[in-house]
Amino acid sequence: MVVAEVRLPLDGQELLNEAIRRGAGEAEMYLELARETEIEAYKGRVESAVVARSTGIALRVIRGGRLGFAYTTDTGPAALRDALAAALATAEVTPADPHLALPDPAAAVVPGDQFYSADVEDTPVEEKARLALEAERLALAGDPRVSQVAETIYSDSCRSITVRNSRGVNVSFRVCNANLVVEVVACEGESRNTGTGFGTAGSVRALDVAAIASEAVAEATRLLGARPVPSAKVPVVLAPRVMAQFINIAGRALSALPVQRGRSMFAGRQNQQVASPLVEIVDDGLLPGGARSGPVDSEGVPSRRTVAVAGGRLQAFLYDMYTGRHDGVPSTGNGYRSSFRTVPEAAPTNVYLAAGSETPARIIGGVANGLYVVDVTGITTGGANSISGDFSVGATGMWIEGGELTRPVREVTIAGNILELLRDIDGVADDLRFTNIMGFSGAPTVRVSSLAVSGSGQ
Numbered sequence: 001m002v003v004a005e006v007r008l009p010l011d012g013q014e015l016l017n018e019a020i021r022r023g024a025g026e027a028e029m030y031l032e033l034a035r036e037t038e039i040e041a042y043k044g045r046v047e048s049a050v051v052a053r054s055t056g057i058a059l060r061v062i063r064g065g066r067l068g069f070a071y072t073t074d075t076g077p078a079a080l081r082d083a084l085a086a087a088l089a090t091a092e093v094t095p096a097d098p099h100l101a102l103p104d105p106a107a108a109v110v111p112g113d114q115f116y117s118a119d120v121e122d123t124p125v126e127e128k129a130r131l132a133l134e135a136e137r138l139a140l141a142g143d144p145r146v147s148q149v150a151e152t153i154y155s156d157s158c159r160s161i162t163v164r165n166s167r168g169v170n171v172s173f174r175v176c177n178a179n180l181v182v183e184v185v186a187c188e189g190e191s192r193n194t195g196t197g198f199g200t201a202g203s204v205r206a207l208d209v210a211a212i213a214s215e216a217v218a219e220a221t222r223l224l225g226a227r228p229v230p231s232a233k234v235p236v237v238l239a240p241r242v243m244a245q246f247i248n249i250a251g252r253a254l255s256a257l258p259v260q261r262g263r264s265m266f267a268g269r270q271n272q273q274v275a276s277p278l279v280e281i282v283d284d285g286l287l288p289g290g291a292r293s294g295p296v297d298s299e300g301v302p303s304r305r306t307v308a309v310a311g312g313r314l315q316a317f318l319y320d321m322y323t324g325r326h327d328g329v330p331s332t333g334n335g336y337r338s339s340f341r342t343v344p345e346a347a348p349t350n351v352y353l354a355a356g357s358e359t360p361a362r363i364i365g366g367v368a369n370g371l372y373v374v375d376v377t378g379i380t381t382g383g384a385n386s387i388s389g390d391f392s393v394g395a396t397g398m399w400i401e402g403g404e405l406t407r408p409v410r411e412v413t414i415a416g417n418i419l420e421l422l423r424d425i426d427g428v429a430d431d432l433r434f435t436n437i438m439g440f441s442g443a444p445t446v447r448v449s450s451l452a453v454s455g456s457g458q
Contacts (some may be wrong), residue, residue: 001340008075015059019084024068024091026102028165030298031057032340034157037125041152044448049072049129056059056340059087060142065096071340077411077434099325101169105168105326110286110295113171117203120176128154128204131180134289135209138198139184142217145224150194151183157205160293169300177291178204179436180212186220193410195220196375198241200436201288219374223396226408228455235370236414236451237363237400243353243443245379245417246391250281251351251441253386254308255334256323258371265389265419266314274314275422280354281309281363283318285333290350292336298344306332308351312423320346352442356428360445365403371453372405373414380438395453412455424449 006017019027029034032055039049057080058071058226068091072083098179112430132154139149156178182197187436197216199207238246258264275281285303287293296302308316319327320335321347335344364372377383377394384391392415398405427447435440 008080012162012164012342015084016164017081018081019059019061019088020166022084022088024063024088024166026062026166026206028060028102028163028299029057029105030060030337030340031162033160034387035121036155036157037128038153038155039125039129039132041129042137042149044133044136046129046133049125051125051273057082057396058337058340060102060343061086061087061091062100062102063091065448066091066094067100067343069343071442074234078140083241087375097337099322101321101325102165102167102295103169103299103321103331104299105300106172107372109171112171112295114288115176115202115293115295116174118203119177120178121158123204128156131204131207131209135180135182135213138210138213139182139216143186143221144182145186145188145221146217147187148185149182150185151181153181155179163296163300164296165300165398168213169298171300173295177202177289177296177454178207180207182213182216184216184220186217187226189235191226193220193223193226195223198435198437200289200291200434200440203325204295206289210427218392222398223374223408224412226410227370227394228411229399229409229453233450233452236448236453237291237367237370237372238446238448239372239374240431240443241437242373242376243446244433244435244441245376245438246384246421247281247351247353247443248348248438248441249379249384250418250422251283251348254281254283254318255346255348256319256327257346258386259317260323260326263387265387266317268456269314270315271313274419275309275312276425277312278356278425278428279309279422281351282307282354283334283348285349287350291436292349296329297333297335297349298337300332301331301335303333303349306334318346318348320344341412348439348441350434350440350442352432352434353428353446355430355432355443355444358427358429360429360431363429363445364400366427366447367400369405369410371395371397371412371414372400376414384418389420390416409455411418412453415452415454417453421448421451424451
């Protein structure tokens with residue numbers, strides 16, 4: 001079922017014109033329609049299935065250099081006029097700021113339909129449920145040591161967005177994505193371990209159910225019998241899902257607002273070497289299948305591909321209109337709203353570490369003694385600081401000896417600084433993968449020449 005177009009009783013342009021008549025220097029309307037599905041399978045049946053719809057309209061006005069903002073979920077004419085009145089009223093009490101501005105229309109915008117896959121909306125919920133059940137079945141059948149599938153969740157989201165302002169911006173587009181997560185528990189003797197498989201794509205048919213289930217089984221079973229190792233500073237290989245989480249934190253720190261406030265590890269480092277020459281960090285708002293892709297950002301500025309770090313050198317930050325005016329540079333199309341309930345702020349879209357040319361096997365093969373990390377804990381709950389770059393997180397994985405994966409390892413901590421980690425990367429593989437664990441981000445397998453591993457094993 002398609003996310004239908006909302007026809008406002010009060011025309012969008014009429015609403016903007018009214019804002020100008022009532023004293024706004026500039027005005028913006030942001031309309032968002034969303035349809036989200038979440039299905040959880042457990043023990044061969046659908047435990048829960050939810051389809052949620054929402055509609056919201058946000059209004060921003062700039063009046064005398066002051067920002068006013070309000071939103072409503074009621075699209076009736078009275079509610080829209082009330083929201084406009086509220087936005088104008090808030091502009092009376094906020095501080096004046098010379099950097100506030102809305103964008104002019106762009107000469108060319110990428111067609112919005114390239115980010116939309118009809119099958120996310122057209123696939124019946126019954127088929128999506130069967131997909132989740134099939135993932136659970138495959139995981140259970142994947143290895144006799146799998147005792148249960150703790151969680152199987154299929155989810156998707158389709159949003160229809162219109163951005164319109166008093167300067168002439170008027171863009172509408174739709175974007176969809178689908179996700180599947182499988183978590184299994186494997187047991188052998190006294191040993192018990194969990195493993196997770198994850199997939200995200202721009203369409204339902206692009207999800208590889210068998211590969212996602214297989215990934216969960218492989219992770220759970222290969223870590224059975226895991227034990228700590230002695231504390232040491234050794235080469236560490238980070239699996240794509242792990243490195244992507246560090247890149248997500250780096251992406252937030254590359255956003256212009258924390259940089260301007262001095263609350264970023266990259267503050268004051270522009271045009272400096274901040275990483276290994278092998279490191280290229282990209283933010284791509286036009287990435288096919290990206291969770292935050294679209295022809296424009298939440299302000300109507302055309303999306304683009306920004307290379308923030310090239311050859312290890314920091315060459316660009318991620319800007320929205322406000323932070324761009326603050327630094328005297330154009331927006332990079334990174335004005336992002338988590339929903340219509342928030343004003344846009346500079347933030348990453350789809351940030352990733354670009355793939356290298358080596359295979360993961362060769363990356364691992366270059367380690368005489370070290371650790372291959374397949375999962376980390378605590379990184380999303382304060383274990384990594386985007387201001388200082390310091391991190392200390394729990395890790396599980398495999399010990400590497402003579403370039404080969406040997407015994408499983410758990411109950412260890414890896415610690416250091418993200419900037420130092422980026423500088424010490426001496427191998428980048430060709431297996432770029434994306435994850436939605438902390439927000440959409442991606443990375444390939446990487447090797448770090450030296451990292452502190454703390455454990456109690458002998």
